[in-house]
Amino acid sequence: MIDTVTNIILLSMLVITALAIVRMDRLFAVVMLSGVFSLLSALLFVTLDAVDVAFTEAAVGAGISTVLLLSTIALTKPVEKRARHTALVPFIVVCVTGAALVYGTLDMPAFGDPNAPALTHVGPEYLARTPVDIDVPNAVTAILGSYRGFDTLGEAAVVFTAGIGVLLLLSGLRRRREDEEEDQA
Amino acid sequence: MSKLLDLQFLAGHAHYLLFIVLMMTGLFIVVDKTNLVKKIVGLNIFQVSVFMFYVSIGKVKGGTAPIFPMDDKYHVDTAAMAGQVYSNPLPHVLILTAIVVGIATTSLGLALIVRIRESFDTIDEEDILAIEQDMTREDNKKHGNAMGGLA
Amino acid sequence: MIYHHLILRVVTKVLVGTIVLFALYVQFHGDFSPGGGFQAGVIMAVAFIIYGIVFGLRNVKRVFPEWLVHKLLALGVLIYAGTGIYSMFMGYDFLDYDALSPAYPTIGQHWGLLIIEFGVGVTVTGVMVAIYYAFAGRPPSISNEDW
Numbered sequence: 001m002i003d004t005v006t007n008i009i010l011l012s013m014l015v016i017t018a019l020a021i022v023r024m025d026r027l028f029a030v031v032m033l034s035g036v037f038s039l040l041s042a043l044l045f046v047t048l049d050a051v052d053v054a055f056t057e058a059a060v061g062a063g064i065s066t067v068l069l070l071s072t073i074a075l076t077k078p079v080e081k082r083a084r085h086t087a088l089v090p091f092i093v094v095c096v097t098g099a100a101l102v103y104g105t106l107d108m109p110a111f112g113d114p115n116a117p118a119l120t121h122v123g124p125e126y127l128a129r130t131p132v133d134i135d136v137p138n139a140v141t142a143i144l145g146s147y148r149g150f151d152t153l154g155e156a157a158v159v160f161t162a163g164i165g166v167l168l169l170l171s172g173l174r175r176r177r178e179d180e181e182e183d184q185a
Numbered sequence: 186m187s188k189l190l191d192l193q194f195l196a197g198h199a200h201y202l203l204f205i206v207l208m209m210t211g212l213f214i215v216v217d218k219t220n221l222v223k224k225i226v227g228l229n230i231f232q233v234s235v236f237m238f239y240v241s242i243g244k245v246k247g248g249t250a251p252i253f254p255m256d257d258k259y260h261v262d263t264a265a266m267a268g269q270v271y272s273n274p275l276p277h278v279l280i281l282t283a284i285v286v287g288i289a290t291t292s293l294g295l296a297l298i299v300r301i302r303e304s305f306d307t308i309d310e311e312d313i314l315a316i317e318q319d320m321t322r323e324d325n326k327k328h329g330n331a332m333g334g335l336a
Numbered sequence: 337m338i339y340h341h342l343i344l345r346v347v348t349k350v351l352v353g354t355i356v357l358f359a360l361y362v363q364f365h366g367d368f369s370p371g372g373g374f375q376a377g378v379i380m381a382v383a384f385i386i387y388g389i390v391f392g393l394r395n396v397k398r399v400f401p402e403w404l405v406h407k408l409l410a411l412g413v414l415i416y417a418g419t420g421i422y423s424m425f426m427g428y429d430f431l432d433y434d435a436l437s438p439a440y441p442t443i444g445q446h447w448g449l450l451i452i453e454f455g456v457g458v459t460v461t462g463v464m465v466a467i468y469y470a471f472a473g474r475p476p477s478i479s480n481e482d483w
Contacts, residue, residue, distance in 0.1 A: 004196070011203040018210040018230050027222055034226045041233050049250045049272035050240045051370040055362075056284045057233070059378040064464055065229065065288055067385055071471040072222055072295040076302040078482050080220040081309050090217035098209040102202060110197025112246035114270070119245060123273035131253060131261035135442040136367045136449065139251040139274040140281065144372065145449040148278060149431040152452070153416055155282040156459050160413050162289035163463030167406075169296040170470035252369065259368075285374045285460060292467045299474065 003047060010044045025080040031069040038062045052140045200241055207234035219310040221298045225291060232287055236280045243273035251277070341390075348390040355383040363457050367446065373453035377460025385468050393472050405466045412459025416452050423448075 017037045024030045038061025045054035109116035126143055134142045144152050211234060214227025251274035256262040298308055305313050363376035388396035423435035433448020434441040 004199075007200060008203070011200070011207070014234075015203065015206055015210065018207055021226060021230065022210060022214055022218075027220070030223060030226055034229060037230060038233065041237060044237055045240060048237070048240050048244050049248060050243070050277045050280070051250045051252070052372070052375075053236070053240060053277050053280050053284065055370050055375050056281050056378070057236075059375055059382070060284050060288045061229075061233070063382050064378055064385075065291065067389075068288075068292050068295055068467065068471060069222065069226070071468075072298060074476040074478060075299045075471070075474055076222065076308045076477060078478055080218070080223055081312075083217065083219045084311055087217050090213055093216055094209045094213045097212060098205055101205045101208070105198060105201040105205070108198070108201065110194075111200045111241060112244050112248075113197070114245050116242070118242045118276075119273050123243065123275045126274060127251065127271050131263050131266070133442070134445040134449075135261055136446065137253045137255050137261055138367055138369060138371075139253065139271070140277050140370075141366050141372050141449060141453070142445075143274055143278045144281065145452050146431075146433060146445055149420070149452065151279075152282060152456065153413075153420070153431070155286050156413050156416055156456050158286050159289045159463050160409055160459055162286075162293050163409055163466050165293045166296045166467045166470050169293075169300055170474065171466075250370075255368070281372075281374060285378070289463060289467075292471075296467075296470065299471070302477070 006047055007044065010040060010047065014040050014044070025082070027073050027078055027080060028070075030080075031066055031073065034069070035062045035066045038065065052138075201238070204234050204238040204241070208238075221301065221308045221310065222295075224310075225294055225298070228294075229287075229291065236283065240276050240280055243276035245270055245272050248272040344390055348386055352383050352387050355379060355386070359383065363453065364450065366453055367449055373456030374460055376453075377457040378464060380457065380461045381464030381468070384465050388468065388472060393469070397469070400465065402466075402469060405462050405469065408458050408462035409466060410462075412455045412457070412462060415455030415458065419448060419451050419455070 014037060017033055017040065021030055021033050021037070024033065038057055041061070042054045042058040045051075045057055113119075126147060127139060130136065130139045130142045134146055136142045208231055211227045211229075211231030214230065215224050218224055218227065248270040249272070251271045254262045254265040256265075301313070302308050305316055307313060307316075359376045359380040362371035362379060363373065366372035366376070384396055384400050387399065419433070420431040423432050424430050426435035426438075428435040431448075431452075433445045435444065436447045436451075437444035
């Protein structure tokens with residue numbers, strides 16, 4: 001019961017933060033609020049038993065992501081312009097999508113139901129086999145590295161590729177070469 | 186839809202409804218706001234609420250975090266594990282990697298915004314559209330006939 | 337570089353070492369407690385980023401030069417994939433860590449997790465620091481008063 005109350009309070013705070021982000025037009029405040037959003041969601045991850053995820057979200061969402069957004073604002077503009085179109089059409093789109101998603105959740109098992117399909121197949125098997133096969137206390141690390149090592153290799157490659165993409169777009173390697181060509185000409 | 190009026194049902198599904206409200210707030214920012222940085226923030230809100238939804242599926246009532254007790258020889262203590270319920274660790278693994286990949290791709294988007302600012306001197310979608318329309322009109326005036334029609 | 341913020345500079349000098357130590361703890365204790373390569377990589381990058389914010393980009397590039405960052409980007413993925421290829425050469429499946437210690441499979445699994453988490457940590461550190469260098473290396477378009 002106390003779990004549910006905590007979760008609902010945290011979720012309400014998240015919703016309030018998100019609505020504040022919608023209303024703000026000063027981008028510095030928006031970035032700070034998105035940091036707050038990340039920290040609140042890290043708290044929610046702890047109550048959902050996902051301590052590793054909470055750790056990552058706190059480090060990534062409140063740390064790196066805030067720094068990157070602030071450096072982007074420093075390179076662009078600090079204030080958002082008022083939109084010239086009405087918010088009516090986006091609002092209708094969002095309402096229709098939301099209604100469809102709510103309809104989709106009607107068939108889902110209740111929150112925390114131990115007989116839910118997601119909890120009865122491969123998850124318990126991992127939990128049962130980790131002490132025998134791998135003998136590592138943190139089941140998340142065991143699955144991440146060993147049972148699902150291919151996934152993680154792919155994710156590391158995606159992170160690597162995104163890094164290369166940012167370097168290509170921003171690091172100025174191409175500009176240097178253009179300058180050299182101008183010098184030669 | 187009559188299920189939504191049932192209190193018992195609503196208590197079990199309130200989380201999902203609030204996750205959807207959060208998702209839709211993110212989607213609204215992405216669709217309605219014209220500032221590109223704000224769109225990225227909205228995308229992040231959407232992303233995080235999907236993560237929370239996904240992790241909440243792995244939660245078991247009365248369960249605890251999937252980290253096992255150890256004995257004094259640093260092996261997993263299977264005796265102490267008996268009777269303890271653990272939440273499903275699989276969603277945690279998938280979301281853990283997705284968060285880091287998410288920030289890497291977000292930074293790619295931010296880098297694109299910086300380049301757009303350098304080319305157009307604005308990060309407002311409507312302004313960029315107006316500039317591009319002007320450019321097309323100029324092109325049509327100059328090369329329209331040579332290209333065999335308006336672009 | 338922030339010349340006038342004395343408190344920030346002193347606190348940063350104390351913090352950077354602690355953050356690096358914490359990152360190494362999260363990296364190598366990830367098998368036993370929450371943590372692992374992804375988190376440790378981000379925390380390690382934060383140490384360099386905070387140093388860069390307070391002492392300036394030029395100084396942090398003297399500590400962690402750009403060419404080294406670019407090498408680390410690729411090195412991490414290579415360590416990870418190399419572990420898989422080693423296990424293939426030993427006659428096991430790709431990324432089957434039993435190959436690292438055939439007589440005691442669980443010890444092999446421990447080594448495998450440690451090595452690949454280290455690879456992930458190296459890549460994530462490299463990517464995050466490289467992204468920060470790329471963003472911070474551009475001339476800002478707004479002045480301090482505009483914030």
